[in-house]
Amino acid sequence: MTEFEMKLKAAEKAVGLGKLSRRDFIQFVMATGATLAVAQAMFTRAARAEPKKGGTFKAAVGHGQTTDSLDPATWSNGFTFAWGKSVMGAPLVQISPKNEVVPHVAESFEPSDGAKKWVFKIKKGITFHNGKTLTADDVVATINYHIGPDSKSPAKSVLSELVSVKADGPDTVIFEMKGGNADFPYLLSDYHLAMYPSEGGKIQWDKGIGAGPYVLKSFEPGVKMTAERNPNYFGTTYFDAVELLSIIDVAARTNAYLSGEVHFIDRADLKTIDMLKNAPDTALYNVSGTALYSAPMLVDQAPFDKLEVRQALKWAINRKELVDKILYGYGSPGNDNMLAPSLKYAIQPEPVYSYDPDKAKALLKKAGMENLKVDLSASDAAFPGGVDAALLMADQAKAAGIEINVVREPNDSYWDNVWLKKPWSLCYWGGRPTADSFLSISMAAGAPWNDTHWKNPRFNELLVAARAETDEAKRQAMYAECQQLMHDDGGQTVLLFNNYVGALSNAIGHEEAFNTDFDHDGGYMYERWWMA
């Protein structure tokens, strides 16, 4: 680094911290021969780069219903999920943009007994919004609320391996599992598992009192939520207040953004994305995440019980075209591996399924199943554009002599009556932070959401072994084999990984990298972003 570069770095830092004025900075940069425009652009960039406190962050999301409630066990949409992560709630751990698990309410965690037992130390001096000190008892009560026998929480299946959770003194919690799980801390980053104050072993969620960065001020279900900075927050946050609006209609959401009423919108309309991209002071929030669109086949039902049929269908789909036409290019094609490339231990199994109707034909011939006819149950409830995707697949498969009959299912009861029940349907999967947590709920034998009924003994053996394996190299090899098996033999057709696409105003500053495990910067945007 030359002397000038070092000085420039220092000057930029000073601007970011607000210690160097625009005038001085520009004079300094122009002294080196840069034009005024360049100098000004450099100033703006430098001024945005350093986080600072203040401002009200307003976001509008395409989720939210009048039936939403403050009960953490009912959170399941884009309006409520981030509450537990970076608004009112604070979970034991957080996920970093690099997909690492970092302690949050917890101070540290240690495995023992082959990762069957986990000891969590709780940070001292954390207080809830009502002033009560957070203790190990609150942690135990919170976890028990979700895993108890009469729990309705989706976190119950996430923590299905958990046998007991006990407090050991005021700041130690001991988790015990059925089997070893080296990734257990990741599971505790689940957005349902925000800590709540407890009394007599029961948590109180009614008033939205948590230990998170913001104190709930108002909540109108299906309309709006406002919260103000928690002055006693134990972590770091920047905004003075946050406002979250539910705007289901995508055009209205876009208008709210364009008219400057909000700083961020999620789920931008991909059809008009180019116009939005060119709006003044706008950066596209375009993050390739771990979420995916799939077409699961039930491998215990004809004709999908034949390996050749499954493989033929995998070759008969043009995933690249699906990405281009359904997502307008904002995604990447799948390869029947549920793990997104950004996840730890993810590999790209060979051969990569590209569009090859001849290969599909040959496979069907081998199985004696030429002129295959199959039903595909589709709905836009599975994912936006689901019916279009199914029709496109039907068209692509024709070249392989396969007739796909697209059955349009009602949106309303899609998850009750179609998914997991019809032999071939469409589905979407949100992000999961680890290979184990994703595969355990979606591909393991006996998992309630195993939507292919795939029960490969080798796969399940490897999955359990890898879960408790603490040797990185061995673990990597096990997961690689798991992914290869799922790719070759499984009933899962991973059509594509969809990007999270939204619009973000330049008035908001953020770290270079975003979290990939969920939309909204992994749900941490309220805590991690700042007013530039």
Place this chain on the structure above:
Amino acid sequence: MHPVLKTVLQRLGLGLLTLFVVSVVIFASLEMLPGGFAEAILGQGATPETVAAFNHQVGLDRPATVRYLEWIWNILHGDFGYSYAGLGGNIKRSVSELIAPRLYNTFFLAIMTAVVAVPLSLFLGIMAALYRNSWYDRIVNTITLTTIATPEFFIAYLLMFFFAIKHRWFYSLSTVSENTPLLEHMYRAALPALTLTLVIVAHMMRMTRASLINLLASPYMEMAQLKGVPRREAIVKHALPNAWAPIATVIAFNLAYLVVGVVVVEVVYVYPGIGQLMVDSVSSRDMPVVQACALIFAATYILLNLSADIVSIVTNPRLLHPK
């Protein structure tokens, strides 16, 4: 008995019966829909175990008839019950608490629209009848027919584009809360009210025009003309009183629409009215809320129709003083 009083009592009695039938039909339809509250709330996250736990907490594991009878028993005692959402916690959300602010917003918007739209369409209609087939008549007809033929969400987008994005005169979002001051509430609700005005003016204006023109051909209007009454006076004094009945019916119909049918406009402007609440409650099968909304909607129709009938009786001496 006075004919007005008699009609009112008769209609109210029938209205109660209608409300009962509506509640049965709505309940039965909700029961017949696939899926239930727990599945709707938990979505993809619903496993048989969590659904069962949820249903038990909410009391949905009991037979439908028991639930209906319990609900209607409570209604008869003035208790609209609790929303399923949030049941099982310590704070229950009573249906009346949930509905009241939204109902207020809906009525606020409806009244705001009606105050503008009704006089405007009467004025436009009377003028159109007066200057029938003139340029004025044609222009008014074309414009109002265009606005009624354009889908309301499209009108809303256009207004938003011009008045909120191109020129930032109004807000593109109409999010209001209980703490919003009256003037700001009116300002925020201006674009939705304008949208709705454009949607309903044509219907009322054309009805006014048509019923007046119909009467203009009658012998007594010819008589008025012959005895030298100016055209304007003839219309306002002689034709209009006889035209009130059909006009009142159309106005009542449109006002009812303003209360029960504006969910699209609510969604586009993010205005927290009762329509969105009902749609959400139907899709999540939140029976007590759906029932309460349905009863309110049905009662709105019944009461507005009743007032339209009263207007036609009061303005018609033959009905007012029957022999």
